[in-house]
Amino acid sequence: MNVNIFNTADEVLTALADYFIKIGSESIAARGKFTVALSGGSSPKKLYELLASTSYADQLDWEKVFFFFGDERNVPQDHKDSNYLMAKKALFDPLLISPVQIFPVDTTFEPAEAASKYWEMISAFFDDGELSFDLVLLGLGDNSHTASLFPHTPVLHDTTPGVKEVWLEDQQVWRITLNAPLINDARYIAFLVYGEGKAEALHHVLEDDEDIEEYPAQLIDSISGETEWFIDEPAAANLPQEEDEE
Ligand SMILES: O=C(O)[C@H](O)[C@@H](O)[C@H](O)[C@H](O)COP(=O)(O)O
DSSP: OEEEEESSHHHHHHHHHHHHHHHHHHHHHHHSOEEEEEOOSSHHHHHHHHHTSTTTTTSSOGGGEEEEESEEESSOTTSTTOHHHHHIIIIITTTTOOGGGBOOOOTTSOHHHHHHHHHHHHHHHSOTTOOOOSEEEEOOOTTSOBTTBOTTOGGGGOOSOOEEEEEETTTTEEEEEEOHHHHHTSSEEEEEEOSGGGHHHHHHHHHSOOOTTTOGGGGOOOSSSEEEEEEETTTTTTSOTTSOBO
């Protein structure tokens, strides 16, 4: 696990965009395709817009990129809270990504069925035995959740790769999420964490003793690949200063 701290959010976004292109180019060269599970929320929107900008749009063979989602809210795909809709507007539409390259969660099903169908689709996409995303992009919630691995939810105790529905009692909503074993099978995992509002959660996840019930993001570390944290100074405010500075 590498912690990369940058002065500003813009530097974080540029570094992660460069990393995305690097991993994507290597994946396409090695296996003819690049499979990525996108993060939702507000942080990655600027990353997706940067990747779709003239600075990056011609740096990758986008026709060989296949997009999945690390998690999704249990809302229609045209709902303002949909992670798919955010990525569609910020990334897919500007890059003219073909729908055949995009694998959204089908939230027309009840949550449990939507989760099982998403798992079936992921399993069918990957050749037997090769079930691992090239890259999983993740954010960090201020309660130390990532994807939809929320504190004190049953999915935290999964021991085999899969996709599960998650009930959020406080928000009275369902979500669908890749579980930690599936995320940890990825060749590369990249966390995007910027802004002072993340400082407390980041300290809990990276510095506190392991407590996955309270700090679920502690579950995440690529088993055989690379886990990189892309962080700005405000989010790193509570970390020991010896974390490597970029
Ligand atoms: O669907 C989601 O909301 C994300 O997958 C979630 O895990 C997100 O990464 C964190 O909640 C941080 O969200 P922000 O980037 O909006 O702070």
